[in-house]
Amino acid sequence: MIIGEQKPLDEIQGLLEDAEKVLVVGCGTCVTVCFAGGSREAQILSSSLRMSSKLNGHPQDVSDVTVQRQCEWEYLDEIEKEVAEADIILSLACGIGVQAMAKHFPEKWVVPGLNTTFLGIPVEQGIWEERCAACGDCVLGLTGGICPIARCSKSLLNGPCGGSEDGHCEIDPDIPCAWQLIYDRLTAMGREDNLLELQPPKNWQVSRDGGPRKIIREDLRLISDELES
Amino acid sequence: MSGKDNGYLVGSHLEKMLRAGHFAVTGELGPPQSADPAVIHEKAALLKGYVDAVNITDNQTAIVRMSSIGAGTLVLQDGLEPVIQMTCRDRNRLAIQADLLGAYALGLRNLLCLTGDHQIFGNHPTAKNVYDMDSLQMVQMVTDMRDKAIFQCGDEFKGQTAKFLVGAAAAPFADPTPFRPLRLAKKVKAGANFIQTQLIYDIEAFAAYMEKVRELGLHEKAYILAGVGPLKSPGMAKYMKKNVPGILVPDEVIDRMLEAGKEWAGKKAADLSPEEKKARSKAWQTEGIQVCIDLIKEIQKIEGVAGIHIMAIEWEKAVKPIVEGAGLYPRPEVN
Numbered sequence A: 001m002i003i004g005e006q007k008p009l010d011e012i013q014g015l016l017e018d019a020e021k022v023l024v025v026g027c028g029t030c031v032t033v034c035f036a037g038g039s040r041e042a043q044i045l046s047s048s049l050r051m052s053s054k055l056n057g058h059p060q061d062v063s064d065v066t067v068q069r070q071c072e073w074e075y076l077d078e079i080e081k082e083v084a085e086a087d088i089i090l091s092l093a094c095g096i097g098v099q100a101m102a103k104h105f106p107e108k109w110v111v112p113g114l115n116t117t118f119l120g121i122p123v124e125q126g127i128w129e130e131r132c133a134a135c136g137d138c139v140l141g142l143t144g145g146i147c148p149i150a151r152c153s154k155s156l157l158n159g160p161c162g163g164s165e166d167g168h169c170e171i172d173p174d175i176p177c178a179w180q181l182i183y184d185r186l187t188a189m190g191r192e193d194n195l196l197e198l199q200p201p202k203n204w205q206v207s208r209d210g211g212p213r214k215i216i217r218e219d220l221r222l223i224s225d226e227l228e229s
Numbered sequence B: 001m002s003g004k005d006n007g008y009l010v011g012s013h014l015e016k017m018l019r020a021g022h023f024a025v026t027g028e029l030g031p032p033q034s035a036d037p038a039v040i041h042e043k044a045a046l047l048k049g050y051v052d053a054v055n056i057t058d059n060q061t062a063i064v065r066m067s068s069i070g071a072g073t074l075v076l077q078d079g080l081e082p083v084i085q086m087t088c089r090d091r092n093r094l095a096i097q098a099d100l101l102g103a104y105a106l107g108l109r110n111l112l113c114l115t116g117d118h119q120i121f122g123n124h125p126t127a128k129n130v131y132d133m134d135s136l137q138m139v140q141m142v143t144d145m146r147d148k149a150i151f152q153c154g155d156e157f158k159g160q161t162a163k164f165l166v167g168a169a170a171a172p173f174a175d176p177t178p179f180r181p182l183r184l185a186k187k188v189k190a191g192a193n194f195i196q197t198q199l200i201y202d203i204e205a206f207a208a209y210m211e212k213v214r215e216l217g218l219h220e221k222a223y224i225l226a227g228v229g230p231l232k233s234p235g236m237a238k239y240m241k242k243n244v245p246g247i248l249v250p251d252e253v254i255d256r257m258l259e260a261g262k263e264w265a266g267k268k269a270a271d272l273s274p275e276e277k278k279a280r281s282k283a284w285q286t287e288g289i290q291v292c293i294d295l296i297k298e299i300q301k302i303e304g305v306a307g308i309h310i311m312a313i314e315w316e317k318a319v320k321p322i323v324e325g326a327g328l329y330p331r332p333e334v335n
């Protein structure tokens, strides 16, 4: 899922400028699960903003609402009324949700309350780790289900580099070396031959490097066209 | 090792030394954090005649410095042959190839392909890194430039190809250690003609590594140069042992360094007069050089080692006594 982290309060206050009516919009999916932008966080943030704006001498009218998913148009229709009443929208969704809000309500100024950090997993309560960089050409089948693109600091395809020590990456003793993990897993599975083959340079064109990506599924489009007609 | 043009791949001095079977000596020169050519010329003067070729580092430890190709060209003007280091951190495949065309045109003939230290260690930690390719892929790309006259995309060269003696690094004691000889095999398969290792202080561990390397026949396919470097103090030895991945420093080496400074043992730097401090540094440095000489003599006994790579960055003066002390001076002539 998508992992996000709330921006510092003073940065958020700066983004809200001197708007009188603020609508904080939470999202009920990924950012709820990672405790960054769900309805609970939307409520807490709203009251902190109310309080701090009062203390600053420019009290703001801050309310909140949370939708199931900010990244789907149909859910956004549900909050049309609340949005219409606000001067500014503070979205607590990931960057996708923020953009969906801005697109769906073109007359409103929408600002982000989170930093969208990565695609990852809660490895244990309170700890999230990155797992995928959406590279567009998944190599997990070679590496035993451990991603060298997102989890190796240098995205090496023929790792490990010389910086691997005691299982951790050269950049930080708290970051496991992805290639040590891959080595251990392939060895345990009797597939160490995968390590001996020279992997050619990656095709980054299907990654973000090739420009913004888009998927068109004609099969699905036809169905929706049929439904509409 | 097949080759064209008189049997040489590129005909560099380093290649000729290695092919002639001489125990090769390479050094290292760190370009300055400035645009001053004088620094390069000064360092080159200290190394000339004592090494067969000198590595020019590429933004070493991710700190911006004069480019390896620029500094290498200056070194070449001084009559010392450079080995250009090139990392994957700062350039994508277009930039690497373009820079290498320029490097060849400037007369540079030896190349060391590196992954590169992560930029968070350097002076621009907020920079975006590249890592479009890794060092093995770079080895293969530059080998294909030379031997197949093609660019990475498969397009053929139009005109003069860029031909380099291709080197790669090896970290024999980095983790996972059982994989290290196999990773070296991969580099050799990708096309590496010579290998320079991380600093070796633990002869026993290195001999065991070389045994694996020989089992795989790698010493017959690539020239392996063992990395050595003089210690400046017991503190430096302890620091490397503890903090630098892939460097093993046995206690005997640390003990030798401590012993050299025992006259001042137990005294803090603040308790010493400037003269005493100087005398202590001198004693440590003399022993550091001697340890290095002794290591080289041990390394020479290990089958399959084709030479040494002396890393004495910011202490280029030490190279002369090391090479002389190890009985490797004067350097043989080849033509």
Ligand code: SF4
Pocket (backbone or CB within 6 Å): A131, A132, A133, A134, A135, A136, A137, A138, A139, A140, A147, A148, A149, A150
């Ligand atoms: S290989 Fe690519 S798609 Fe697969 S997990 Fe890694 S980044 Fe994601």
Ligand code: SF4
Pocket (backbone or CB within 6 Å): A151, A152, A153, A154, A155, A156, A159, A160, A161, A162, A163, A164, A165, A168, A169, A170, A171, A176, A177, A178, A179, A180
């Ligand atoms: S230490 Fe491991 S994870 Fe870190 S850059 Fe090197 S190979 Fe990648």
